[in-house]
Amino acid sequence: MRGDTTITDAVDAAIARYPDAVAVIAPDGRTHTYAELDGMADRFASALAVRGVVAGDRVGVCRAKGFETVAALVGIMRLGAAYVPVDPSSPSERNRTIFDDCTVRAIVTDEPALARLGQPDGVATIVGTPSAPHARERAPATPDDLAYILYTSGSTGRPKGVCLTHRNAMSFVQWCIATFAPGPGDRCSSHAPFHFDLSILDLWMTLASGASVALIDESLAKDPRALAAWIAATRITNWYSVPSILALMAEHGRLDEHDHSALRVVCFAGEVFPIPQLLALRAKWPGLAMWNLYGPTETNVCTALRIPDAVDAARTDPFPIGPACAHCEVRIVDDRGHPLQPGGVGRIICRGAPVMRGYWGVDPAETAAFITVDGTRWYDTGDLGAMDADGVVDFRGRRDRMVKRRGYRIELGEIEAGLARSPLIAECAVWSTSDAGEVRIHAAVVAADDAKLGVIALRSHCAAALPPYMAPDRFVVVDALPRTSTGKIDYQSLRAR
Numbered sequence: 208m209r210g211d212t213t214i215t216d217a218v219d220a221a222i223a224r225y226p227d228a229v230a231v232i233a234p235d236g237r238t239h240t241y242a243e244l245d246g247m248a249d250r251f252a253s254a255l256a257v258r259g260v261v262a263g264d265r266v267g268v269c270r271a272k273g274f275e276t277v278a279a280l281v282g283i284m285r286l287g288a289a290y291v292p293v294d295p296s297s298p299s300e301r302n303r304t305i306f307d308d309c310t311v312r313a314i315v316t317d318e319p320a321l322a323r324l325g326q327p328d329g330v331a332t333i334v335g336t337p338s339a340p341h342a343r344e345r346a347p348a349t350p351d352d353l354a355y356i357l358y359t360s361g362s363t364g365r366p367k368g369v370c371l372t373h374r375n376a377m378s379f380v381q382w383c384i385a386t387f388a389p390g391p392g393d394r395c396s397s398h399a400p401f402h403f404d405l406s407i408l409d410l411w412m413t414l415a416s417g418a419s420v421a422l423i424d425e426s427l428a429k430d431p432r433a434l435a436a437w438i439a440a441t442r443i444t445n446w447y448s449v450p451s452i453l454a455l456m457a458e459h460g461r462l463d464e465h466d467h468s469a470l471r472v473v474c475f476a477g478e479v480f481p482i483p484q485l486l487a488l489r490a491k492w493p494g495l496a497m498w499n500l501y502g503p504t505e506t507n508v509c510t511a512l513r514i515p516d517a518v519d520a521a522r523t524d525p526f527p528i529g530p531a532c533a534h535c536e537v538r539i540v541d542d543r544g545h546p547l548q549p550g551g552v553g554r555i556i557c558r559g560a561p562v563m564r565g566y567w568g569v570d571p572a573e574t575a576a577f578i579t580v581d582g583t584r585w586y587d588t589g590d591l592g593a594m595d596a597d598g599v600v601d602f603r604g605r606r607d608r609m610v611k612r613r614g615y616r617i618e619l620g621e622i623e624a625g626l627a628r629s630p631l632i633a634e635c636a637v638w639s640t641s642d643a644g645e646v647r648i649h650a651a652v653v654a655a656d657d658a659k660l661g662v663i664a665l666r667s668h669c670a671a672a673l674p675p676y677m678a679p680d681r682f683v684v685v686d687a688l689p690r691t692s693t694g695k696i697d698y699q700s701l702r703a704r
């Protein structure tokens with residue numbers, strides 16, 4: 208699984224082998240075969256070539272999810288260019304900053320997205336579907352050429368462009384294919400937006416294997432009841448999303464009312480899946496393979512754990528994130544890069560085929576993200592973990608969510624885990640503020656169905672579940688946690704409360 212190929216070659220091989228199989232199920236339910244994907248991708252490639260796009264260029268993608276959007280991504284890569292997807296509903300200033308940062312040669316968009324973005328100066332656009340078919344334009348990429356850039360939020364507030372090559376993506380895709388064995392007849396969900404790295408599995412694992420990728424429209428993406436009905440109606444076989452969506456479905460999706468018997472693999476990634484919700488989901492969907500995948504955008508997925516079929520109902524600790532996947536190496540090291548004994552808590556670092564080339568416009572030698580251990584370059588995830596003697600890693604939160612209060616070292620994730628153990632609490636998020644050196648801890652909590660969340664109940668739960676120094680100073684009871692467009696908890700907006 209060294210990724211010695213390109214996304215384009217892998218998709219082209221599937222097109223040649225399964226031309227009549229369904230490649231894409233559009234949000235409106237319409238199906239498109241691999242042969243249609245081939246033709247539409249060529250239309251985009253030709254239209255982009257006419258607008259001057261050549262190998263090595265970047266092409267922005269600011270467009271609602273749809274069959275044409277998938278085809279545009281393939282078309283861009285057929286020219287040896289890299290795609291740069293952004294969230295069409297993001298503020299236009301943020302999207303323009305991204306497109307300026309990596310100097311896109313062209314932008315693929317649609318009418319509503321363009322109206323929001325505004326006509327960019329001096330950058331060619333393709334709005335909607337390119338009209339006429341042209342000749343086949345190809346400039347084959349090599350595995351070490353850039354395939355796409357995913358912009359993630361930077362700690363300084365300016366988005367950072369994570370540069371990923373075909374090899375980075377394909378090493379992961381090959382691992383997915385070996386692990387989940389998708390093939391013609393499988394229908395894999397695409398819940399995450401394309402600017403989020405979960406989409407790499409959704410799109411390229413699926414389209415490299417002859418299966419069908421079923422696109423979920425934004426309007427449906429956060430509606431647990433509609434999603435539960437959609438999974439049944441589309442006969443989804445493979446699901447992948449952040450845990451919070453699955454938790455919502457377990458709680459409010461009325462899963463019992465639907466036939467989900469086609470489902471065989473459920474993967475989640477991006478954050479910790481709290482055990483009460485995971486148990487609730489397991490109870491509703493017994494007997495299918497559930498996987499916890501872990502990895503920052505910078506490494507794709509680098510560890511994975513298959514959740515055991517039978518989970519002890521008394522369990523409260525989240526599952527580990529698993530051992531390193533076959534396509535990379537993962538270690539736990541101390542602050543000086545020295546490996547730790549089993550059980551020791553330290554930095555999770557990763558090296559190998561899936562690790563990004565670097566951030567766009569940043570000299571890799573100058574980013575703290577890479578560290579040198581044993582003479583080779585490793586990516587420092589910013590996460591903390593502990594590895595057992597079998598190489599299984601337990602996730603212990605992010606380093607940058609560590610605070611010190613009254614001399615005590617506190618992981619905010621640990622407080623969240625402690626609060627989440629209360630039957631009164633459905634969901635929670637904890638953040639800290641610092642005022643004149645005094646660290647205050649705040650918690651936003653969502654009440655479990657029918658639970659009355661009073662301060663006294665919360666405090667007595669904290670007294671039972673957490674060391675006293677970890678108890679939040681302030682609770683805010685909210686109806687729902689604010690979420691980013693990628694479905695993660697929006698800590699930035701919580702801070703403003």
Ligand code: AMP
Pocket residue numbers: 359404475476477478479480499500501502503504505528588589590602604605
């Ligand atoms: P992103 O780059 O948006 O994928 O975010 C990556 C970060 O999300 C990681 O560095 C972790 O802090 C967190 N994360 C990803 N997967 C998991 C997981 N399975 N369990 C816990 N945290 C995760």
